[in-house]
Amino acid sequence: MAKNKSEQENQYIYIVQSSLEPSKCKIGKTNDLDRRLKEYNSMTGKSKDNVYAYLFTCKVKNMTRVERDIEKEYVFLREEKSKEIYFYNQTLFERYVSFIKSHASFVEEIFIKKEDKKQIVKIIKKTTPTLEERGMSKKDVMQKAQNADNDEFFTRYEDVEKELNIYPKSIWKNKAVFCNCDDAVGTDAITTSPFALYFLRKFEELGLKKLICTHYAGKVDLFNQGPRGYIFTKTGFREIKEFPQKYTGSFDDPLSLKILRDDADIVCTNPPFSRARDYWQMLITSGKRFIIISNISNVVTPAFIPYFMNGKAWPGYNSVDNFLNPKRELLAAAGHWYTNIPIKKRPKSRHLKIMPLKDIPAKYKKYDDSKMLIVNHGYIPSDYKKPFAVSVRPLLNGLLEKGYKIVKDNQYFPYVDGKKCFGRVLVKKV
């Protein structure tokens, strides 16, 4: 039967998913997106709580050709019985979409308004008081989190990407990455931790051997059913999620420690601020490589100074100034990346002004009441033989890679004219 004009013009490809089958999706063609979705949602035998929703829709010039080319391209990712049904996970979905968008027949993506408003990432409302208005600094926020058991600071995807993209690809080749602090793997980018998402997306590009992500079940077991922590493992195309009995998903659960010991090569995550000390101790004792986020002031905090002093950890490349709270609102806080992976060239080291003491401007050098030299503003003496006191910034900017070492495994509090100043670290030219 000949097609009428509007049918010829309206040619769409869609990816649709049922709420009860998150591991699958259907890819098909239609002349009418509304009608097609209604058909899915009124199928006989379908239960009430099984709702179909579009994940992606687009207009194309020749829907039959696109549909056929998808079938050919992803023949191994299709169910044998039904041509329409494809395996689904976030990485595969992105592949399907990018294949469709780069097809010669692709015209434009059609954005369909989703009912689910929870998924919208809201940027902080104007009515929310600023940190200054609340009399707090970004550092205070992190300190409060560390002290007050508030760990619900979620990392933004762009921060993960910005840091991890800098390391040479060779460090990941054939390695097993372990994301061990509530790095959930859900059905979409909203319910998947940004660490998991990064490695899922880049799995092949980085040549990873394995990705293991654990989900923390939380402290409360509401219905006494036992904790529901899980372990997600991806090896090649095989992805499995296991819920071992009594598994909490905590980084110090015996099973998580076993994975760390036996399987993991590189650990990447943003651990809970309230457990930072335990986490660092566990991680550094494991001897594994890591790239993690922690408080920006760790380099001058007594519990962590020994790690930097003994070359067990050093700052990564970037600070992390913003996180998301559970409502997915932007929250300013002072985090930084830390690692034990060698950093050859650190762009921020250009902020270090290393020069003979006599050339450092007078206002940026002074001696405290016990004659200890204090330098500020990135100035570092190149010819001073004794220890001197620096603040966080030069250490984050790579001072320890420039021939200086920490000489005291505790904070140093200078007194100037009897007045206590903020804590620093004592360093010395090697």
Ligand SMILES: C[S@@+](CC[C@H](N)C(=O)[O-])C[C@H]1O[C@@H](n2cnc3c(N)ncnc32)[C@H](O)[C@@H]1O
């Ligand atoms: C700072 S958030 C980061 C979450 C996620 N990794 C991200 O980067 O967005 C720390 C997470 O660790 C979880 N957590 C708390 N205690 C934990 C534990 N003992 N083991 C593993 N995760 C824990 C918290 O519930 C929180 O979701």
